[in-house]
Amino acid sequence: xxxxxxxxxxxxxxxxxxxxxxxxxxxxxxxxxxxxxxxxxxxxxxxxxxxxxxxxxxxxxxxxxxxxxxxxxxxxxxxxxxxxxxxxxxxxxxxxxxxxxxxxxxxxxxxxxxxxxxxxxxxxxxxxxxxxxxxxxxxxxxxxxxxxxxxxxxxxxxxxxxxxxxxxxxxxxxxxxxxxxxxxxxxxxxxxxxxxxxxxxxxxxxxxxxxxxxxxxxxxxxxxxxxxxxxxxxxxxxxxxxxxxxxxxxxxxxxxxxxxxxxxxxxxxxxxxxxxxxxxxxxxxxxxxxxxxxxxxxxxxxxxxxxxxxxxxxxxxxxxxxxxxxxxxxxxxxxxxxxxxxxxxxxxxxxxxxxxxxxxxxxxxxxxxxxxxxxxxxxxxxxxxxxxxxxxxxxxxxxxxxxxxxxxxxxxxxxxxxxxxxxxxxxxxxxxxxxxxxxxxxxxxxxxxxxxxxxxxx
Amino acid sequence: xxxxxxxxxxxxxxxxxxxxxxxxxxxxxxxxxxxxxxxxxxxxxxxxxxxxxxxxxxxxxxxxxxxxxxxxxxxxxxxxxxxxxxxxxxxxxxxxxxxxxxxxxxxxxxxxxxxxxxxxxxxxxxxxxxxxxxxxxxxxxxxxxxxxxxxxxxxxxxxxxxxxxxxxxxxxxxxxxxxxxxxxxxxxxxxxxxxxxxxxxxxxxxxxxxxxxxxxxxxxxxxxxxxxxxxxxxxxxxxxxxxxxxxxxxxxxxxxxxxxxxxxxxxxxxxxxxxxxxxxxxxxxxxxxxxxxxxxxxxxxxxxxxxxxxxxxxxxxxxxxxxxxxxxxxxxxxxxxxxxxxxxxxxxxxxxxxxxxxxxxxxxxxxxxxxxxxxxxxxxxxxxxxxxxxxxxxxxxxxxxxxxxxxxxxxxxxxxxxxxxxxxxxxxxxxxxxxxxxxxxxxxxxxxxxxxxxxxxx
Numbered sequence: 001x002x003x004x005x006x007x008x009x010x011x012x013x014x015x016x017x018x019x020x021x022x023x024x025x026x027x028x029x030x031x032x033x034x035x036x037x038x039x040x041x042x043x044x045x046x047x048x049x050x051x052x053x054x055x056x057x058x059x060x061x062x063x064x065x066x067x068x069x070x071x072x073x074x075x076x077x078x079x080x081x082x083x084x085x086x087x088x089x090x091x092x093x094x095x096x097x098x099x100x101x102x103x104x105x106x107x108x109x110x111x112x113x114x115x116x117x118x119x120x121x122x123x124x125x126x127x128x129x130x131x132x133x134x135x136x137x138x139x140x141x142x143x144x145x146x147x148x149x150x151x152x153x154x155x156x157x158x159x160x161x162x163x164x165x166x167x168x169x170x171x172x173x174x175x176x177x178x179x180x181x182x183x184x185x186x187x188x189x190x191x192x193x194x195x196x197x198x199x200x201x202x203x204x205x206x207x208x209x210x211x212x213x214x215x216x217x218x219x220x221x222x223x224x225x226x227x228x229x230x231x232x233x234x235x236x237x238x239x240x241x242x243x244x245x246x247x248x249x250x251x252x253x254x255x256x257x258x259x260x261x262x263x264x265x266x267x268x269x270x271x272x273x274x275x276x277x278x279x280x281x282x283x284x285x286x287x288x289x290x291x292x293x294x295x296x297x298x299x300x301x302x303x304x305x306x307x308x309x310x311x312x313x314x315x316x317x318x319x320x321x322x323x324x325x326x327x328x329x330x331x332x333x334x335x336x337x338x339x340x341x342x343x344x345x346x347x348x349x350x351x352x353x354x355x356x357x358x359x360x361x362x363x364x365x366x367x368x369x370x371x372x373x374x375x376x377x378x379x380x381x382x383x384x385x386x387x388x389x390x391x392x393x394x395x396x397x398x399x400x401x402x403x404x405x406x407x408x409x410x411x412x413x414x415x416x417x418x419x420x421x422x423x424x425x426x427x428x429x430x431x432x433x434x435x436x437x438x439x440x441x442x443x444x445x446x447x448x449x450x451x452x453x454x455x456x457x458x
Numbered sequence: 459x460x461x462x463x464x465x466x467x468x469x470x471x472x473x474x475x476x477x478x479x480x481x482x483x484x485x486x487x488x489x490x491x492x493x494x495x496x497x498x499x500x501x502x503x504x505x506x507x508x509x510x511x512x513x514x515x516x517x518x519x520x521x522x523x524x525x526x527x528x529x530x531x532x533x534x535x536x537x538x539x540x541x542x543x544x545x546x547x548x549x550x551x552x553x554x555x556x557x558x559x560x561x562x563x564x565x566x567x568x569x570x571x572x573x574x575x576x577x578x579x580x581x582x583x584x585x586x587x588x589x590x591x592x593x594x595x596x597x598x599x600x601x602x603x604x605x606x607x608x609x610x611x612x613x614x615x616x617x618x619x620x621x622x623x624x625x626x627x628x629x630x631x632x633x634x635x636x637x638x639x640x641x642x643x644x645x646x647x648x649x650x651x652x653x654x655x656x657x658x659x660x661x662x663x664x665x666x667x668x669x670x671x672x673x674x675x676x677x678x679x680x681x682x683x684x685x686x687x688x689x690x691x692x693x694x695x696x697x698x699x700x701x702x703x704x705x706x707x708x709x710x711x712x713x714x715x716x717x718x719x720x721x722x723x724x725x726x727x728x729x730x731x732x733x734x735x736x737x738x739x740x741x742x743x744x745x746x747x748x749x750x751x752x753x754x755x756x757x758x759x760x761x762x763x764x765x766x767x768x769x770x771x772x773x774x775x776x777x778x779x780x781x782x783x784x785x786x787x788x789x790x791x792x793x794x795x796x797x798x799x800x801x802x803x804x805x806x807x808x809x810x811x812x813x814x815x816x817x818x819x820x821x822x823x824x825x826x827x828x829x830x831x832x833x834x835x836x837x838x839x840x841x842x843x844x845x846x847x848x849x850x851x852x853x854x855x856x857x858x859x860x861x862x863x864x865x866x867x868x869x870x871x872x873x874x875x876x877x878x879x880x881x882x883x884x885x886x887x888x889x890x891x892x893x894x895x896x897x898x899x900x901x902x903x904x905x906x907x908x909x910x911x912x913x914x915x916x
Contacts, residue, residue: 164762245770304622312703416633
């Protein structure tokens, strides 16, 4: 699998000089993201691109590339894979569409392709996918242009049965200052499927969180048995839940319908966290970047009394509890606050106090309390006056969360001028509101307990 | 009630020259938002502010102001209201805290205040609130500074039992380019309560949608009987659902616990739309700005196949249906598309087509189909190439939605560079994803059916 994500040399098949040629985008992406491996180009019309020769045939490519990337008409794929196999190329990415997602007649073609691959021991991604990205080495193979400023490097890896969802994820993750390690769009998964990549990413040291978008499950039994052994959080968005959805999924990735209740049960058994939307996927990813909660006791601190009431509902409805604060916390809060201004309850209303250092002090005293497993800290500001102190506070919250190894759900509501800026201020996650973050925190608590169970069983 | 929202003259009590004085913020807000009425200031230390005299007593104020705004210590409120009443002032806003939300001993004080108000026929908002804003005339009375660039004018009015939630709403609404007509933060609602304002806003021609944040319901029977007669959408976020929440709600606005199931039943009976989060409140508000759906049949058009599958789940799970497209729609789509590139299913995958005019054509042919009650149109782009065509498309979508009087849920995923910009491109709502918008659309369909029922009954 390293030959797919870390190839020393690749060949892109289906490249031409034409401005309309999609293969050019693959080459452009590799240049933009600084891929350092050897790059060979193949296209039936020959010529050259970016000073590199376009060979007319795979046979003409010098040496044996680790990976072939194919973006040619579906009917040409079979002979191209035959060429690859004969040359000794053992890994390929088939980006082309036009297979069983498009026509029922493609079944024979797909069978033949499988046979050729088996004959040469050739493993491939796709077909019908925008393929693979590895931001660790700049291997960016989609046929749509990707933007390096938006596509950031980080600890999340994604397996997606849809290219569009993957592209949307890039935009959405970038809005949250989240980064990726690897992506793979698996398309019709004729050869390599989600399980193969799940297994690989579990062993990949740059991947800390695994996200999946699936329209069908290739081998539920293997998925469950794999996932049960994985300690990294696995978050899955599985669509295609209804007959009406299956009509379109079939045409999209040739995905068949599966009983949604069976999926749910399998995910639960496997310790996989299921979400319904990309937004939830992102919220889960943000929560899983923090230390896991080791229990249900949360301190809630907020600057708006109303927000505290809403949060108390959100905390309680997700099974978390708000123990009264310890005497030590109350004492430290009293010392710093003007006498009698705040009520020493959990949730704690800091509405009258404008000193953000004080918030951090209270936060630390709650985190220091061994009975407490995490904190929900809710902040909000409008004008630019509190911008810098807020950015500083985010850094302090991050430091404390990791020092005490307890999660701090930090929500900040501000104006659009600062909305994304404050998400740039740190790689510590900032949430717009408590509810969805607490939903994810409940998943993180389940995750902690499962991991603890694994430790005990060993 | 017009004397509260459209006073010809007001007096702000509790103003001083001191930079720490919160009353100054009220004056500053009135200047920032261009309030044109007569403005009088009262403060025990006298002097002047912005060239206006600060009278030492209400008695010294010339004439009889329509509205008194009080921000003085709780213990001074009683005699101040007495002064107001004696002078003939009949409307007041009591922003001061320190009442039953703060101390059980405040009961006597509150009783006395009620008696004074009753004696003079004086009606008041609060206490313990950041009070009233009317963006139609610049009457902006909160004691926190509000930003005119953020606080936009529009068709939503909010009644909130929390000042902080109101301030957060201003920021969140501004991010969505949503505007307000009126706000009122009702605090401990000793005299005027949510029902009084609900009744007023129902008759207010600048208010098209009414939002409420409540921690307690003052008079459920009156709320239900009022709301049942209201045709405008009423969206309520009612918190304080659990005993753990009530601890903090009591200290926040002296709100008592109420059975949450009873609340749910009452809201349902009244045709009030209940939401759990501010984010949902905003989504509902955006959907209610469009024409109401008159039935459950939706056309789904998207540029990502995966997104279409997720959307098909979201549509189906909210009770909507995806009828096959009509021959007319298919014919018009075929004419414009390259032969055989797209599959003519509902959902329709436009992934291979980069011409946004084509999306608009297909949209129009679906809206023209009398069997169809609305459309979900999902778009996404990354780089700047499609920025201008996307902005133009939003305007076309708006025009078609209103021309055919059918809602179009338009989702757009893009990079952070364009995220807020595209929300400025038009006052037509843009959503980040389909799920929550469809949840709100289901509420809009219930709303349509209720309004239809009212029409039949009359």
